Amino acid sequence: MTAKTLPGDPPGGRRAVLVWGVGTLVYLVAVVHRTSLGVAGIDAADRFHIGASALSSFSILQVLVYAGMQIPVGLMVDRLGTKRVLMLGAVLFTSGQLAFALSHSYGMALAARAVLGCGDAMTFVSVLRLGSRWFPARRGPMIAQGAALFGVAGNLVSTVALSRLLHSAGWTPTFLGTAIGGAFVLLLVALFLQDHPEGHEPAPAEHAGPAYVRRQIAASWAEPGTRLGMWTHFTTQFSGMVFLLLWGLPFLVEDQGLSRGTAGSLLTLVVLSNMVFGMVFGQLISRHHGARMPLTLGVIAATAGAWAAVLGWPGGQDPMWLLALLCVVLGACGPGSMIGFDFARPANPPERFGTASGIVNIGGFTASMLTLLAIGVLLDATGDNYRVAWSSVFVLQAIGTTQILRLHRHSERLERERIAVSRVESVHRSSAAAVRGE
Numbered sequence: 001m002t003a004k005t006l007p008g009d010p011p012g013g014r015r016a017v018l019v020w021g022v023g024t025l026v027y028l029v030a031v032v033h034r035t036s037l038g039v040a041g042i043d044a045a046d047r048f049h050i051g052a053s054a055l056s057s058f059s060i061l062q063v064l065v066y067a068g069m070q071i072p073v074g075l076m077v078d079r080l081g082t083k084r085v086l087m088l089g090a091v092l093f094t095s096g097q098l099a100f101a102l103s104h105s106y107g108m109a110l111a112a113r114a115v116l117g118c119g120d121a122m123t124f125v126s127v128l129r130l131g132s133r134w135f136p137a138r139r140g141p142m143i144a145q146g147a148a149l150f151g152v153a154g155n156l157v158s159t160v161a162l163s164r165l166l167h168s169a170g171w172t173p174t175f176l177g178t179a180i181g182g183a184f185v186l187l188l189v190a191l192f193l194q195d196h197p198e199g200h201e202p203a204p205a206e207h208a209g210p211a212y213v214r215r216q217i218a219a220s221w222a223e224p225g226t227r228l229g230m231w232t233h234f235t236t237q238f239s240g241m242v243f244l245l246l247w248g249l250p251f252l253v254e255d256q257g258l259s260r261g262t263a264g265s266l267l268t269l270v271v272l273s274n275m276v277f278g279m280v281f282g283q284l285i286s287r288h289h290g291a292r293m294p295l296t297l298g299v300i301a302a303t304a305g306a307w308a309a310v311l312g313w314p315g316g317q318d319p320m321w322l323l324a325l326l327c328v329v330l331g332a333c334g335p336g337s338m339i340g341f342d343f344a345r346p347a348n349p350p351e352r353f354g355t356a357s358g359i360v361n362i363g364g365f366t367a368s369m370l371t372l373l374a375i376g377v378l379l380d381a382t383g384d385n386y387r388v389a390w391s392s393v394f395v396l397q398a399i400g401t402t403q404i405l406r407l408h409r410h411s412e413r414l415e416r417e418r419i420a421v422s423r424v425e426s427v428h429r430s431s432a433a434a435v436r437g438e
Contacts, residue, residue, distance in 0.1 A: 310322055
């Protein structure tokens with residue numbers, strides 16, 4: 001355990017909780033904006049007169065922008081600070097949601113989701129960086145899981161509140177209301193957020209233009225732990241993300257014949273399950289570092305098994321207990337993806353944390369983008385056969401699992417070597433301190 005008195009270690013405390021809380025509230029609102037289309041997919045198809053492939057384009061473009069922005073955002077956070085990046089992100093995702101609320105054409109709505117995705121991309125890596133600046137290093141895993149729980153709360157707002165508001169108030173008032181929430185958190189960031197505690201200013205980093213960027217990216221990518229984290233994020237996150245982001249509600253309503261209310265309850269079950277698994281995984285990994293890989297492979301296996309049971313059930317519609325089981329299992333996807341950051345964190349020094357986190361975060365959103373596209377194309381090609389369309393998840397799971405198994409041994413060996421070196425250096429420092437004290 002890292003001592004509180006280490007030089008440069010942030011103090012934590014109530015002020016840290018307040019500042020970090022403001023940052024995570026921005027992330028919560030960003031997730032509300034991101035996932036709002038998940039409960040409005042059918043309405044969006046009617047509003048813009050589009051088919052499955054065009055409907056997928058909303059989420060595909062949003063996720064594409066999000067994934068493409070991850071490394072630039074990591075570099076921006078290191079250079080500009082968390083406050084500026086979060087403020088810019090809040091301006092962008094609020095503007096995108098406002099434009100989406102007022103859109104009546106497919107083209108305008110598509111552009112609005114792209115702007116929203118750009119702003120959303122600036123939130124999570126910023127919040128991770130904020131936590132590392134305000135809390136002692138030993139609390140890193142729990143701070144990351146805590147931030148993820150705020151994202152789950154944002155999902156819960158979408159699946160519970162927005163789905164009801166959409167069908168009572170209508171399209172424009174619903175999306176305008178969420179845009180007002182974005183303006184509110186922007187004000188909070190401007191008034192209360194601070195990049196770091198007083199007296200804990202980070203050392204100025206050398207930013208030598210494109211050369212610096214290339215070095216940061218290359219050094220982060222060269223670490224097997226970073227790549228292992230990315231493939232972990234890739235393989236675990238996308239199935240639950242796609243279900244909540246767009247295709248879960250249409251699958252449950254159009255293929256399974258459920259009412260929107262019942263389908264909304266199942267989406268809520270995914271979110272609640274996510275919260276429970278997040279707390280359990282956080283505690284397990286904090287106490288048993290070796291649990292990372294078993295948990296990762298367990299999430300992948302359980303997700304594949306649940307989808308195989310649902311898609312292979314004879315007779316068309318699945319029993320409610322099986323759909324509920326699928327939703328519980330999909331709730332583990334988000335917490336499972338957070339393990340990717342736990343693989344990357346010890347593999348990179350603090351000055352590369354933003355860049356490495358961006359690389360990891362690309363994984364799951366790239367997989368989500370590919371799955372969104374595959375499902376939309378397959379639905380159009382097969383006449384809305386959801387069972388064929390959802391079978392695409394097995395392809396990406398197989399690719400990702402192969403990469404995880406390939407990288408794990410190398411990453412684990414390097415991590416053991418770093419721990420051994422760190423222990424030797426700690427002994428030397430203690431011996432030197434004892435000599436000076438004599």
